[in-house]
Amino acid sequence: MAEKQGLRERKKQRTRQALIDAAVRLFEDKGYDQVTVAEIADAAEVSPRTFFLHFQTKEDVLLANADVRVDLALRAIAGRDPGERLPDLVVRAMEQMIADTWDHDLADGLAVLRARLAASVPALQARLLQRYLTAQAELAVALQRAFPDRLDTITASALVGAMVGAVSAAALTALRRGDGPDEVRDAMRRALALVARGVG
Amino acid sequence: MAEKQGLRERKKQRTRQALIDAAVRLFEDKGYDQVTVAEIADAAEVSPRTFFLHFQTKEDVLLANADVRVDLALRAIAGRDPGERLPDLVVRAMEQMIADTWDHDLADGLAVLRARLAASVPALQARLLQRYLTAQAELAVALQRAFPDRLDTITASALVGAMVGAVSAAALTALRRGDGPDEVRDAMRRALALVARGVG
DNA sequence: TGAATCACTACACTCACTGCACCAATCTGG
DNA sequence: CCAGATTGGTGCAGTGAGTGTAGTGATTCA
Secondary structure, X not given: OOOOOOHHHHHHHHHHHHHHHHHHHHHHHHOOOOOOHXXXXXXXXXXXXXXXXXXXXXXHHHOOOHHHHHHHHHHHHHOOOOOOOHHHHHHHHHHHHHHHHHHHHHHHOHHHHHHHHHHHOHHHHHHHHHHHHHHHHHHHHHHHHHOOOXXXXXXXXXXXXXXXXXXXXXXXXXXXXXXXXXXXXXXXHHHHHHHHOOOO | OOOOOOHHHHHHHHHXXXXXXXXXXXXXXXXXXXXXXXXXXXXXXXXXXXXXXXXXOOOHHHHOOOOOOHHHHHHXXXXXXXOOOHHHHHHHHHHHHHHHHHHHHHHOHHHHHHHHHHHHOHHHHHHHHHHHHHHHHHHHHHHHHHOOOOOOHHHHHHHHHHHHHHHHHHHHHHXXXXXXXXXXXXXXXXXXXXXXXXXX
């Protein structure tokens, strides 16, 4: 895990993190629309052009570490025990994502900020949903690859769609209601359990 | 329905329709990204500023008449038989949406173009998803209202999220694969059946 | 018919995002 | 340890979406 990367790479990551931190701080402070990319870059002491070297869009800076979470689930699926049954595997993969979300985003309030901003900024909401969708597609492919004889493409997509749909809808509802991290995680777990029963 | 509106209103609608027609024609011709708002306005013989008087964003011109078919499902939920069980009701509501989608997508050329473009243009895809999400929230509220003793807010959200997530993921996968309308509808039905089993 | 309304326009502006030419710091093979 | 290749970051000029504002002229209404 703790790979000693080259100096160049470490500097790059430092710049990236500085941009994320600056963005989060400014968004919390002034709201999403009131913060320009130029401002974020300025606060992170890099040129505006550099921002787009690290993130495709302004929205993406808020979704920065979401990829890590997807990778987690993908690895869980790829490295399954040969004996593991489909429902168990899917539940395990989702549980890992939930746990990681709780550890990171829920703990440090990023998830709350994101939900709050997304609720009021259409462009952000849209981008967020889109991310979920691409993640879903990746997961579906991986899942089908893990059970090639049991799942066709459509079924795999539906399965993942149901899981992600249920969990994120539950999380969003809990967040909207103003629940704390524990309750949000609980809501996600219950949603997962609800769907998991149907995979037999 | 056929209210004889004032001349001013009729002119306004004519302008609006001219913008939609011009946009559709240009999008079909050159692709979404290759068409600018200025170009659309020009083809519709209005000023660019007028475009944004009728549509909030460039994407919205394609979503203009795309009422997400929530009303049907909402009515199905509201007007349920007192004896109807939860799973049956949910399935019935979703079935209606699927059937209606199928009817419209066949008849309406705009819907077909929309599906094709949405599959390849991220911004468009994002807006469409956003519509689904608002629809989901409405459905969840209605469902919880229909079964106040049996469902709490979170469970209702999760349930609807699972349904919509599964069905739309299946539909999108089928569309991406190049399936025809019949196959797409079939995919949606199978996804629905998959999730429905879990609601017992 | 005179006043109010409103769709539309012209213009100037902000800001997200891109292409390109260019440094200068880091890395790599000899 | 040095020369050349990589590559993260910069400056600049540009495109295009979307907005604020101050009009204008056609409808609508009293």
